[in-house]
Amino acid sequence: MNIRLKSQIKWCRPEQGKIKINVDASFIRDTEQAGIGIIARDSQGQVIFSSGRVLFHCKDAEEAELLACREGLHLAIQWVAAPVILETDCLLVTNMLKARFGDRSSKAMMVRDVKELINELREVEILHCKRDQNRVSHLLARMACLDVFTIVICKRDLALHAAPEFVLSVIEADCNPIID
Incomplete structure (x- = not known):
């Protein structure tokens, strides 16, 4: 008998002095409803801000x-002074977003909008990650898509927690390799 265990790849902390913003979206084709989830964390895994909301049409x-990328960058412009890593699965x-030449797809205007926001920040690195490394933003997006909430923006200095309660255990598991 051959048993293979799938090891989960965890969220990777950004290097000291940088903020990592993970974004994700959940989409239901039949209803054209989507949810977006965003979480920004520092090198200690501390949440700077999080957001989730439903999108229609x-x-x-x-x-x-x-x-989700656009909203994450908008929030970073407001609340982050450090270099940013924008990570999506x-x-x-x-x-x-990494392409140097103009986008000719149906998404060209949105890509241009996101790139303009990137230029407003001091330093932005765009990275791809695996779904397992994007669990918190995925959960925020999924819950928003299911219309559990329509908008939540939590900022560390303005709320008891900088993330909704339903993602706190996932955040803790991301930052502590013993928990999961």
């Missing part, structure tokens, strides 16, 4: 993912 998952969106 979304065309596809990539559009929702681009909107959507390889297509990662490639669109």
Whole structure:
């Protein structure tokens, strides 16, 4: 008998002095409803801010993912002074945002909007990650998509927790290799 255990890849902390913003989207094709989830953490795993909200009349998952990137960068412009790592588990969106030449897809305007926001920040690195490394933003997006909540923006200095209660255990598991 051959048993293979799937090891889970954990969220990776950013290096000291940087903030990592993980974004994700959840999309329901039949209803054209989507949810986006965003979480920003520092090198200690401390949450700087988190957000999740429902989107109506979304065309596809990539559009929702681009909107999550845009919202994450908007929040970073408001609340982050350090260099930013923007991380998504959507390889297509990662490639669109990293492309040096103009986008000619139906998403060209959104890609341009996101790139303009990138230029407003001091330093932004765009990275692709695995779904297992994006669990918190995925959960925020999924709950928003299911219309459990329509908008939550939590900031560390303005709330008891900088994330909704339903993701706190996932955040803790991400930051502590013993828990899971």
